[in-house]
Amino acid sequence: MRRLLTALLLCAGFCQPAQSQEQIRIAIGEWPPFIGEALPHYGVVPQLLNEAFATQGVSVEYGFFPWKRAYTEVKQGRWQASAIWGRTPEREADCLFSAVVYSDEVVLFYRRDKPINWDGSLTGAEQLNGLRIGIPLGSAKMPVLEQAEQRGWVQYEASGDELINLRKLAAGRIDAVDIVKGSGSYVLNQLSAKERDRLTTTPAYETWDYHLIFSRQLPESERLQQLFDQGLRELKDSGRYAQIWQQFNAPAAP
Numbered sequence: 001m002r003r004l005l006t007a008l009l010l011c012a013g014f015c016q017p018a019q020s021q022e023q024i025r026i027a028i029g030e031w032p033p034f035i036g037e038a039l040p041h042y043g044v045v046p047q048l049l050n051e052a053f054a055t056q057g058v059s060v061e062y063g064f065f066p067w068k069r070a071y072t073e074v075k076q077g078r079w080q081a082s083a084i085w086g087r088t089p090e091r092e093a094d095c096l097f098s099a100v101v102y103s104d105e106v107v108l109f110y111r112r113d114k115p116i117n118w119d120g121s122l123t124g125a126e127q128l129n130g131l132r133i134g135i136p137l138g139s140a141k142m143p144v145l146e147q148a149e150q151r152g153w154v155q156y157e158a159s160g161d162e163l164i165n166l167r168k169l170a171a172g173r174i175d176a177v178d179i180v181k182g183s184g185s186y187v188l189n190q191l192s193a194k195e196r197d198r199l200t201t202t203p204a205y206e207t208w209d210y211h212l213i214f215s216r217q218l219p220e221s222e223r224l225q226q227l228f229d230q231g232l233r234e235l236k237d238s239g240r241y242a243q244i245w246q247q248f249n250a251p252a253a254p
Helices: 002-014 044-054 067-075 089-094 123-128 143-150 162-170 181-188 193-197 221-238 240-249
Strands: 022-028 058-064 081-086 095-111 131-135 154-158 176-180 199-201 206-215
Touching: 022 044, 022 067, 044 058, 044 081, 044 095, 044 221, 044 240, 058 221, 067 081, 067 089, 067 206, 081 095, 089 095, 095 162, 095 181, 095 221, 123 143, 131 162, 143 154, 162 176, 162 181, 162 193, 162 199, 176 181, 181 199, 193 199, 206 221, 221 240
Parallel strands: 022 058, 022 081, 131 154, 131 176
Antiparallel strands: 081 206, 095 176, 095 199, 095 206
């Protein structure tokens, strides 16, 4: 009888259903080559998020939206987080920001037949007077050019995505496109050879940091932010973060 009771107690201990893993829902959008619904792991950024959260016992569910809507979904607390976003005062009012996930240099694409000579400073931005600068819907304006816009020197035109904006630039419908080098170089290769030959870039004028953002409407956001930051630190300390980027940047096999 004692052996039977022991067996039943052991079974009670080992036969409990496994505790379900915690899950976070992250709203994202298309941002090739870093994020894309057709890419392996949905791209290098979701792969980093997956692995950082996995170190803390959290799985990730993704939903793809236009970027402006992805932000609204998080702002209003319908989705817990969104990736990845630059920090602005307006966004900080709505969201908590993780540690930096990715950084890139910002450039202006312009037409070779309408050169832009700019040293990247605010005072020098007066030389940009009258330019119409394209950015995708939902994207942040770079601080120095936002100040130039406030002074009436430039005008931003938010529409479409980066590919649409570069095509508008090649067609002469806008004067420049504000874009980070990593995505700009990738999208440039989606244009025709004739379109590509018309375009070039300024030197990098700013470095932009990107973060995972969490809704301030949800009570679990601060805890999830801390879990992610801890997971990201562990990826970096182990060398896995650098390894993922090395694999991403490695040239494709012929």
